[in-house]
Amino acid sequence: MSLKVTILGSGTSTGVPVLGCQCQICGSNSERNMRLRASIMLEYDHGLRIVIDTGTDFRQQMLRAKVSHLQYVLYTHLHADHIHGFDDLRGFYFNGNQPITCFLDADYANELKTRFHYAFENTGYLGGRPDIRLTELPKDFGIFQVENCPIETMQLPHGNVLTNAFRFGSFAYATDFKSFPSDKRAKWRGKIDTMVASGLRWRDHKTHSTIQETIDLFEDLQVRRGIITHLNHEIDYDLDSKKLPGNVELAFDGMQILI
Numbered sequence: 426m427s428l429k430v431t432i433l434g435s436g437t438s439t440g441v442p443v444l445g446c447q448c449q450i451c452g453s454n455s456e457r458n459m460r461l462r463a464s465i466m467l468e469y470d471h472g473l474r475i476v477i478d479t480g481t482d483f484r485q486q487m488l489r490a491k492v493s494h495l496q497y498v499l500y501t502h503l504h505a506d507h508i509h510g511f512d513d514l515r516g517f518y519f520n521g522n523q524p525i526t527c528f529l530d531a532d533y534a535n536e537l538k539t540r541f542h543y544a545f546e547n548t549g550y551l552g553g554r555p556d557i558r559l560t561e562l563p564k565d566f567g568i569f570q571v572e573n574c575p576i577e578t579m580q581l582p583h584g585n586v587l588t589n590a591f592r593f594g595s596f597a598y599a600t601d602f603k604s605f606p607s608d609k610r611a612k613w614r615g616k617i618d619t620m621v622a623s624g625l626r627w628r629d630h631k632t633h634s635t636i637q638e639t640i641d642l643f644e645d646l647q648v649r650r651g652i653i654t655h656l657n658h659e660i661d662y663d664l665d666s667k668k669l670p671g672n673v674e675l676a677f678d679g680m681q682i683l684i
């Protein structure tokens with residue numbers, strides 16, 4: 426079973442360029458310095474398609490990747506840059522008339538339903554509502570299935586919330602974590618060939634791992650190919666790529682990874 430992963434967005438919560446910012450990166454003409462909010466899409470050769478997070482740029486990302494059909498979304502956590510495109514799932518529902526299954530942490534279901542209450546309850550408005558099926562993710566190292574594809578999840582600390590990381594066989598995605606506790610590393614060490622993980626910038630940050638911390642994580646987990654995403658506007662694709670070890674790359678929007 427082969428898998429194609431597309432980086433739909435490689436940027437931090439503001440996106441890059443940051444509105445109003447006059448810095449060199451935000452004014453750069455390089456497409457590799459233009460980053461939509463962090464999200465990836467997985468496409469299996471048997472037709473299964475999964476998107477992780479529907480952030481603020483979700484609609485634009487779906488148009489750019491020419492996606493005409495979507496039935497499965499996994500959510501990492503509920504920060505705006507990861508869910509505020511939720512409303513645009515409506516388009517796929519109206520065009521396919523198939524329910525859309527959204528997997529998220531049990532602790533986050535009520536919050537999502539509060540923020541997008543009109544999608545889940547009858548408000549009296551006569552317009553159509555999408556059929557969104559919220560499905561709870563298992564807790565640490567629980568395995569769930571999407572169309573016979575086994576996916577393992579674990580929760581990682583991200584400031585005062587938890588974010589869900591996912592492993593699809595030899596591929597893993599982890600975004601928005603401050604640390605990766607050692608007991609959790611032990612469970613995934615040696616199992617991952619290719620990993621996309623966040624690393625905000627080189628300087629320390631209160632709730633995100635730095636690029637160096639993520640490089641160290643890849644090494645510790647024995648990842649063969651590591652790709653760093655959720656980058657902010659301090660990172661220049663060309664200059665900062667040269668500072669990375671040979672098996673580590675910076676993500677860019679539109680990047681495709683074959684597993």
Ligand SMILES: [Zn+2]
Nearest residue numbers: 438504506601
């Ligand atoms: Zn984020």
Ligand SMILES: [Zn+2]
Nearest residue numbers: 446448451658
């Ligand atoms: Zn800037």
Ligand SMILES: [Zn+2]
Nearest residue numbers: 502504583601
């Ligand atoms: Zn976050």
